[in-house]
Amino acid sequence: MLRTYNKLCILTCLILSTACAKSPTGRNQLKLYSSSQLAGMGEQAFDSMKSEQNVSNQIVSNQYVQCIADAITQHVPNSVFAGEWELVVFDEPQINAFALPGGKIGVYTGLMGVATNQDQLAAVIGHEVGHVIAEHGNERMSSSALIGVGLEVTNQLLQTNKIASSNVIMAGLGLGVQVGVQLPFGRTHETEADLIGLELMARAGFDPKESITLWENMAKASGDNRQPELLSTHPLPTTRISNLSKNMANAMLFYNAATTKPKCS
Structure with a gap:
């Protein structure tokens, strides 16, 4: 029991020391891990995926994707990755x-x-790089660590005080955390990455209006096999399109000001 409380105290101290963290859109963030820790995790995960999955050897296709990625990543701040x-x-x-x-x-x-x-394709890559810029991975791991310790402490209190039906209560708490905290948190990250990616692609000289067409295509590809938005970490395509449309005028300013327009083929 004492060890559990110690864990909670340590996490509380870490939370207090990182409470002032802000996302690129000005949202408050909890980040318990350092950039170097995250980079190390990313490298290990990537190496593992390269060894476990089929890597394309199609030179022309790879060059096409590389051209788009190069244009996007030129506009990533050095503070994120240099x-x-x-x-x-x-x-x-x-x-x-x-x-x-x-x-x-x-x-x-x-x-x-x-x-x-x-x-x-630039809209997708911009979105994914947007997750890295906003350190959403850090937030997700930090949130999971905090929730895990919080549920552990609650379970210990229920068991120590011999609360009836403690297992049922813990199961309810787990579901409540998932639906009430983790899933909306995931949707917030997706929306934020959409907006960061929209600006990234526009600055790189890709037409931001095509992000709308992309999500129309995604909706057609997924058909009716989607969970209700309330129970999904990803917003519905219609929600994404609405949010992107509201921010399109600003993105077009960046696009029109871009000094180069990539021609990847």
Whole structure:
């Protein structure tokens, strides 16, 4: 019991020391891990994925994706990552992409059938890099650590005081945390990454209006196989489109001011 309280005290101290952290959009953040820790985790995860998944050897396709990624990452602040980003195209059917701390980007070939031009693919890569810029991975791990200790302390109190039906209460708390905290938290991250990515792609010279078309394509590709938005970490495509549309005028200013317009093919 004492060890559990000690864990909670340590986490509380860490929270107090990081309470002033802000996301790029001005949202308060909890971040318990250092940038170097995250970069190390990102590198390890990326190396593991390269060894476990099929890596594409299609030179032309890889060069196309590399061209887009290079244009996007030129506009990432050095404070986020100052080195050369590593891109890998995975020859897998998933309609997906990701970016990791430490300058790592992965794109699945299945995405190419939905992101049908350079601007749409730039919207996806910009979104994924947006997660890294906003340190959403740090937030998720920090939140999970805090929730885990909080539930452990609650369980210990229930058991120590011999509260009836403590197992039922703990199960309810777990579900409440998932639906009430973690899932909305995930949707907040997705929306924030959308907006960061929208600006990134526009600054890089990609047409931000194509982000709307991308999510229209995503909606068609997913069909009716979607969870209700309340029970999903990802907003519905219609919600994404609405949020992107509200911020399109500002993105177009960056696009029109871009000195270069990439021609990736």
